[in-house]
Amino acid sequence: QKEVEQDPGPLSVPEGAIVSLNCTYSNSAFQYFMWYRQYSRKGPELLMYTYSSGNKEDGRFTAQVDKSSKYISLFIRDSQPSDSATYLCAMIRGMYSGGGADGLTFGKGTHLIIQP
Amino acid sequence: GAVVSQHPSWVICKSGTSVKIECRSLDFQATTMFWYRQFPKQSLMLMATSNEGSKATYEQGVEKDKFLINHASLTLSTLTVTSAHPEDSSFYICSAIPAAPRTDTQYFGPGTRLTVL
Numbered sequence: 559q560k561e562v563e564q565d566p567g568p569l570s571v572p573e574g575a576i577v578s579l580n581c582t583y584s585n586s587a588f589q590y591f592m593w594y595r596q597y598s599r600k601g602p603e604l605l606m607y608t609y610s611s612g613n614k615e616d617g618r619f620t621a622q623v624d625k626s627s628k629y630i631s632l633f634i635r636d637s638q639p640s641d642s643a644t645y646l647c648a649m650i651r652g653m654y655s656g657g658g659a660d661g662l663t664f665g666k667g668t669h670l671i672i673q674p
Numbered sequence: 675g676a677v678v679s680q681h682p683s684w685v686i687c688k689s690g691t692s693v694k695i696e697c698r699s700l701d702f703q704a705t706t707m708f709w710y711r712q713f714p715k716q717s718l719m720l721m722a723t724s725n726e727g728s729k730a731t732y733e734q735g736v737e738k739d740k741f742l743i744n745h746a747s748l749t750l751s752t753l754t755v756t757s758a759h760p761e762d763s764s765f766y767i768c769s770a771i772p773a774a775p776r777t778d779t780q781y782f783g784p785g786t787r788l789t790v791l
Binding site for chain 1: 678680708710715716717718719720723733765767769779780781782783784785787
């Protein structure tokens with residue numbers, strides 16, 4: 559079983575729809591959860607960052623973390639064609655959990671297509 | 675915002691040659707930088723952690739003699755792919771953590787696409 563599972567899609571939705579993206583993970587030590595957006599042939603761009611369980615909202619984006627279920631979600635409201643990209647979930651035990659910084663563990667990414 | 679650059683953005687080389695990729699934090703100092711590799715339609719996989727002034731820490735399965743990492747200053751880390759082979763063709767991405775104030779956010783570079791013929 560991979561540490562982080564994410565459906566690669568593609569996920570195609572009409573413009574204006576609510577998009578739901580999610581990841582599951584197996585390592586209960588993960589405490590910090592991120593969502594990155596990556597356009598083709600570009601580096602990842604941080605969208606949302608949450609610590610432990612709970613919700614976080616930023617504009618059209620809402621991130622949810624349920625540590626009991628080891629399940630995280632990203633919701634995009636009023637989706638736009640410009641939101642079309644690959645969305646990667648990432649997680650980490652803690653940046654300084656071992657005395658030094660940890661690298662991120664990424665999901666495979668979900669390719670999202672917003673149809674005009 | 676924190677900006678990380680990579681150079682070159684793409685490179686094509688012949689099998690057996692070595693290629694150096696630079697990762698720079700442009701507006702902040704970074705004590706720790708990370709190198710990731712991403713194959714087509716795959717996730718980013720951590721290759722190594724680069725700490726300024728010390729040896730890099732490599733993930734299991736990553737050959738340290740093949741992927742040489744040097745973090746000589748607080749704003750520059752380099753990854754050298756030695757004796758590159760076609761299977762090394764990939765998208766290499768670095769990230770950096772600002773040294774101060776202490777933060778838990780990694781800022782990613784734009785990536786370097788390596789093609790080995």
